Amino acid sequence: MNTKELIQKARERGGYPSLASLAKAVDVNHSSLSLLASGKSELSDETYIKLAKLAGVDPTEVIIEKHMRKAGPEGQKVWATLAKALPKSAALLVVVALVVPYNQAHASTIQILQAAKYLLC
Incomplete structure (x- = not known):
């Protein structure tokens, strides 16, 4: 599911009549959410998780899809191996364990992926 579809589904399912009202619900400014919907920006994993919950979509899949889009071949x-190898609940724990601490330390996506690969082997 692309970000535009995720945002639209969150608006519809959550009953948000405008992008501005959805932005307020997920605690981001309207322009940031608009840029995300147009594919011109990325937001935090936490924002994606909030949108996924509002949309009734599995947050694990949304986070994995986000990082797959950003990663090289x-x-x-x-990320595809991670998505297939772990049950959804375990995948969410791995993603949270890898992404949250590493984002705080400004690690690269490659470092996060190397840690995920290490855990899968």
Whole structure:
């Protein structure tokens, strides 16, 4: 599911009549959400998780799809393996365990993917 579809589904399912009202609900400014919907920007994993919950979509899949889009060809393979290898609940724990601490330390996506690959092997 692309970000535009995710945002639209969150608006419809959550009953938000405008993009501005949805932005307020997920605690981002309207322009940031608009840029996300147009594919010109990325937002935090936490924002994606909030949108997924409002949309009634599995947050694990949304986070994995986000990182797959951002990764290069080798990284995409690792994220795809991660998505297939773990049950959804375990995948969410791995994503949270890898992404949250590493984002705080400003680690690269490659470092996150290397850690995920290490855990899968």
